Amino acid sequence: MLEMAQFRDSPAAIFADLERRGLDRTAAETVIAADERWRSLIDEGNKLRSDRNRISREIGGAKKAGDDTEPLLEQMQALKSRLPQLEQETAAALAERDAARMRVPNLLDEAVPQGDGPGGNVELAQHGDRSDFGFEPKSHNELLETLAGADLERAAKIAGRRFYFLTGGLARLELALVNYAVELLAERGYEPVVPPFVMNREAYEGVVDLGDFEEVMYKIEDHDLYLIATSEHPLTARFRDEILEPKSLPLKFCGLSTNFRREVGAHGLSDRGIWRVHQFAKVEQVVICKPEDSAALHEELLQNAVDLLARLELPFRVVEMCAGDIGTVAARKFDLEAWMPSVGEWKEVVSASNCTAYQSVRLNMRYRTPDGTATPHTLNATGIATTRTLAAILENCQRADGSVAIPKPLRKWMGDAEALLPA
């Protein structure tokens, strides 16, 4: 959510940004109109309440002095008949303003490339080597079967499609990936945190696009609770309504959770296996910092993610999201896309976002400055998302005999095994 000062002082910048995104400006216009209405109503209400308080004090004084209070009580009646109506209108104007404000996206960083969809994204770098297998590479889904690494049918029987049992070596490999990511990030100063896996609606509205409630999050029946879609959400919302001490910044966390996603409307051949699932473990990087530090820390988050994939020797590329594909919350976003040989495509495994003040404003999170308070920036990036990284390992590390080489940094958590063997 943008600051009201931005709507009041520089609406042109907001309109220009919406233009870049190819979005219409009605929500922003509603914010500005409702805000003006709210301000004049609040002013009127304040004057009315001021009179009320004054007369109330006079009544107190008159009673003490033993004077007649009847004329004052009559004045009060006249005043009070107008207040409820006015207060209702004021609340309605504020509600309209802020509902519209929630729908206005973050302002884009100047560096964000133009573009109206995924085609406009810009490749910045490639890492690793795409193997020349010398045989027809299997899909990760086929490999899960030959390695007996997952049981999708029975998972569907008890929970539904897009759920899975990870079994044997794959289960251990998931834990290895989690340990590997936590170890690297902890060494680099990111405090590991296991958050609540559910959040209430009010807290959740601070960190996501409102459409996500219908498209992404599972709601717990009969409770005001939603399963988290990523640990970014509780980690960022954690300091909601708080004033942070500047010397504690930047806060650097490494979130550790299972994530739950409804994936409404998702479909497609390439989504088979464990690529797109309702539940997966993820080690997430989260940073809360001063605005002047966020660009550099965004680079740091990206570098951490690059190192994590590079040390696994996976082939991947770095892509910058364009204006038409970046989404509501981020001001700038990079994705890492792993090469998937079975389909011959780059596919998203990591996303690193600088959300600038957008989440902090919604969360009412500030930090202390010499003059008062200021709004911090929030950033997040994947460390390792287990299922997609597992899929990328399976496909890229497969060998002619059907075995899959275990990336060296993971072996110490796999009993020093060198490969996963066919069942």
Next chain:
RNA sequence: GCAGAGGUCGCCUAGCCCGGUAUGGCGCCGGCCUUGAAAGCCGGUGAGCAUCGCUCACGGGGGUUCAAAUCCCUCCCUCUGCGCCA
């Protein structure tokens, strides 16, 4: 889950019984003093609208009242004890 006690400004705290301008301390910021610092003294230190100033804010919501931190109802959270439990 049951019972009791609590929730007041960044932190701590008075006020609540008995309704009438939110008390004091700590921390922080500024000033005075000082070679510099500490101590001491003075002032500032929640939010909104507004070019004096006004309004709102005592966990959230509602009610009673001319007037609510204070009285009533309700919900949330914390602590203590009991119960249940990996």
